[in-house]
Amino acid sequence: MTSFAEITTMGVGGFIEQFVEPTTRVGVIEAIEEADSKNLPLCVIGGGSNILASDEPFEGVVVRDTRRNITVPDEAAPVEGGDTTVHVNAEAGCNWDDFVDFCVGLGLEGVEGLSGIPGTVGASVVQNIGAYGQDVSRTVESVEVWDRADKKTKELSNADLHFGYRTSALKSSMYVAPAVPAAHFFPSPRFIVLSVTFALHHSNEGTVSYAQLAKALGVELGARLPIRDIRNAVLHVRGQKGMLEDATRYRLPAMQDTKRPANVREAIEQQVKHADCAGASSEACVAANVEALDGEQDYDYNRHSCGSFFMNPxxxxxxxxxxxxxxxxxxxxxxxxxxxxxxxxxxxxxxxxxxxxxxxxxxxxxxxxxxxxxx
Ligand SMILES: Cc1cc2nc3c(=O)[nH]c(=O)nc-3n(C[C@H](O)[C@H](O)[C@H](O)COP(=O)(O)OP(=O)(O)OC[C@H]3O[C@@H](n4cnc5c(N)ncnc54)[C@H](O)[C@@H]3O)c2cc1C
Structure with a gap:
């Protein structure tokens, strides 16, 4: 039996009566519909990095979407009139940082400042994730959702989503008033995200739009730098502040395959660098510690991170x-x-x-x- 403790970053929470991992779009909709039609409590979970679950057993259904594909419908389209927009679609279960890494690898500007934020693409639009001068609302073109009230799929545009500071129409659909859960939907929104389409820009450079980041990179605020350098700097700054999730959690049986293996490895190396090897200085130290992890010796990080818990007023x-x-x-x-x-x-x-x-x-x-x- 799976528990919330195994699938959330805080590492607490009771056993789950029904844990379902659909592998198709229809499967996700059917799992949600079945729970709703039986009036069972429903929690759609992504990376579990923004959920604090009770230790009591959850007598309902937890759905985790296992679809993680990323597609680039514009890839073969000719560039017209100098327009550099490239659309990228990602399925809801895709790990967020896998998505950022993919976009940076393709030379697409727009999400590099959001490197290292734990969680999934599906949840990214629920609270409009943000960091280091970017937030996801600036690149989201549309979101395909299952509407649990109207019982049909819908395509919501950026304007429909009413994005605000760490909020959206999806998040507010869970509440009848601030901090008062909507009994029908909480702890998940009325609109369940199936996939997100982003409009990014073909550019190897991005803008450094956060003072702390500019300082780490030794440039002026507003400077244009390669997006790979911005991503690396963000990961470095986050690592120094303890704001990276513990990537060893992806080795737990309940978390396996939720993040691309090569990226798990890289993320573990990053955190070893910061937790044990005082920054980037010692490659030998990183190698030795990662080897210790491979040998599955006892190696416990601050796994149960609450992350960015408080909103700035x-x-x-x-x-x-x-x-x-x-x-x-x-x-x-x-x-x-x-x-x-x-x-x-x-x-x-x-x-x-x-x-x-x-x-x-x-x-x-x-x-x-x-x-x-x-x-
Ligand atoms: C170490 C750490 C650092 C963090 N840093 C940042 C940061 O810099 N900036 C920031 O904005 N946040 C940050 N966070 C918060 C967290 O990363 C985000 O809230 C993230 O979007 C949560 O994604 P998740 O997949 O883990 O969501 P979960 O915790 O699984 O779910 C959160 C909510 O979203 C809902 N949900 C999940 N999937 C879907 C879906 N497909 N459709 C509809 N609803 C869904 C859930 O039902 C739940 O209500 C941090 C968290 C941690 C632990």
Whole structure:
């Protein structure tokens, strides 16, 4: 019997009554439809990197789409009028970073800044994943979904998806109000993603659009660099911050074949570099540690990562004016479309007394008292 603990990055969660892994598009729809028609709790899972499951048994159905194909319908089309757009379609079960690696390998610009984000293509559009100056909404052309309410497939355009900061129409379909789950659908959306079509650009260069990344690359913000270099820099920066998932999880029986084997190997080498070998300096150290992993010696990373758990709050100008001077501030847009200021959740948490890598030594009440000067 499979448990959520085996298929989520946090590594917790109880046994699953029915774990289904369809291999065809029709199979995915049938599995969802069968659960819905019997009113069984349904969870469609991707890489399990944004799910915190209860330790109680899940008395319902968990569906994991095993379709991972990536196709490039435009590949043979002639370039007309200098248009560099290339459409790429990926099935929902495709590992997200496999997809990024594939696009970078083909010389397609648009998703290189999203390197190293755990999860699948299907879930990428649910919360509009983002990092290092890019988010997925900028390249999504359309999404094919199964609508659990209307019981038919639909093609949703970028505009239909109502993308926002870490949100979309898919995510909001799970809630009746903020943080209030919609009983019919939660913990999965009304619209189940079957595949995503991206519009990327044929270009070996991409724009460095995040200050920290520019610093790591030793260039000015806005510089144009090879997309492979941007991808490598993102993986490097993420590795240094502990923001890569533990790729050894793909060796667990329940996770096998969910990510391309060559990429699992490369990802393990990356994390060994950062976790044990102090950066890029020691090739011998990396080789020895990867060899130890191959020998299946006990080698435990911080596997149960919560990752990028907190959203950076977007404040009105009036609220932002009350922030301490040294609090980070970025231009942003509020949900009603007006101008806002985004600050850093990590900064707020740190300054509330919860420093990185420390267990809680103050109570939430004490923390909220420490925060009051900002509200
Ligand atoms: C170490 C770490 C680092 C991270 N860094 C970032 C980051 O930089 N930026 C960022 O944006 N996020 C980040 N995240 C969060 C996470 O990677 C994303 O939310 C990711 O999109 C989750 O994908 P998943 O396949 O693992 O989704 P899951 O955890 O499996 O599912 C999440 C939700 O999506 C739904 N879902 C899954 N598949 C489908 C589908 N086919 N159709 C409809 N709904 C579906 C599920 O039902 C669930 O509600 C990080 C997480 C970790 C652990």
């Amino acid at each position: 977007i404040l009105t100008q009036g609220q932002a004016d009350k922030l301490p001077e040294d609090a980070p501030r970025f231009q942003a847009v509020l949900p009603d479309g007006s101008k806002g200021v985004k600050t850093s959740a990590a900064w707020l948490i740190d300054h509330a007394g919860f420093h990185k890598a420390t267990a809680s030594t103050i109570t939430p009440t004490q923390a909220s008292r420490r925060c009051t000067r900002w509200h």
